[in-house]
Amino acid sequence: MEYLWQGLIKALKLIVSLDREVFGIVLLSLRVSVTAIVLSALVGMPLGVLVGLRRFPGKRLFVTIVNTLMALPTVVVGLLVYTMLSHRGPLGVLGLLFTPAAMITAQSILVLPLVVGLTIVGITGVDPTVRKTAVSLGANELQAALAVVMEARYVLLAAIIAAFGRAIAEVGAAMMVGGNIKGSTRVITTAIALETGKGEFELAFALGIVLLSVAALINTALYKLQAGVR
């Protein structure tokens, strides 16, 4: 048990002293996941809004597929992106494998279904008379759609936060397409996996604490948002 306590204490020291390595890893993690979220939100939110507002043949099927993909295993996404980006893959010439860009791509794909699915839930949850009210007050189609989005804003924000939580906590894809290269593609989760494997716990503990704090922050934000809806 002793070495656990010592590891924990050293970990806290690492955090308090703003250790360069810890700091660099955390920063990269945030950069990769935030970028991935922004990208998938830019694509996923408009798509989710469109699907949520429109009626079209195959909508049910689309929603079912999206819902299924919400639980997409991270290693499957890793495999997919790896094969696309590897030398022999169709996008191999870009030379993106084992770069942060590859990790961003993988995480974007990973959370896209989550963003789309939760956006659809949020939009379809808005009282349909909101749109009619907007129209009766002179809104054109786009303005009416925006009014619906505004009504769903808390749910949409919650979707973003949930997606971020999934992105920053995943290991599989980041490990496979990032390669866990020190100083370049090593993020919180891959570093924890590596250090634990090596039996060196202090860095792993330090990063674990940071990750937990991020998770706690996310949960608080989500809770606050849900309280705001009521």
Place this chain on the structure above:
Amino acid sequence: MSTPKLRARELQKFYNGRKILDIKDLAIEKGELCLIVGPNGAGKTTLLMLLSFLDLPDRGEVYYDGINPNGSKSALLSVRRRLTLVMQRPVIFKTTVFKNVAYGLRVRHLRRGLIREKVTRSLSLVGLSGYEDRNALNLSQGEAQRVALARAIAVEPEVLMLDEPTANLDPANIRTIEDLVRLINRELGTTVVIVTHDMLQVRRLGGHVIFLSKGTIIREEWLPQITPQTPSDLWPDEAIEGEMLNLTTFRGKLGTDYPPDVVERRRGTALKPGPENRPANGAPVFPTL
């Protein structure tokens, strides 16, 4: 005769194969105060949704100033910007009262200063001055109803449609709204279409009354639009009449024993307000059956 403001012809609406609405011919003239009355499920809301072009009929046409905009996006938008509807259970956007009332003005890209001015005026007209910064989610039902009304009149529509605007209000606020309706109708010349259950309200407001039952117009009357002089004109023996004029009497054939001083049967201009056109206190406007 000039083109009616709104006209419906051979209008039909079906839900699940059931015919909900069947209107042969209905004309609402410019500047008219039009009251649509009828029991629950008569199709009043359905009719209003069609007349405001928020819903499409299954058969027939609705004309606005002689033009049927259904089918053309640009014509629809232009007509929708000239009329507005306050729904039976109005939705208040999850934001401040100010932003709610400003909504119709913002989508028309009005100047900020002008928006502020119009919002302030509209709120004061519905008796909600100073409510601008209130969270619209925390309003009482009656306040919410009036915010919805303020939001509608802020855009200064040519036609204002109100689906049971006073159903959730207390007597004082009903009076405020009815006075406001008279003001808008008479001073601004706005065409007003109101759905109501309240036969006393019909009597208090007067105008072109359309009786709807099972989706069809069973009768049209033109009642004098009285200008209330004393409160007793507005609220005559409320309790007794409320009983007599309750909508449960809305069956069978109507109209043979209307007091002649109350009902102007000829179609045409509204009667001039005056004591001779005011119903005697306590006299039922509509027969008890």
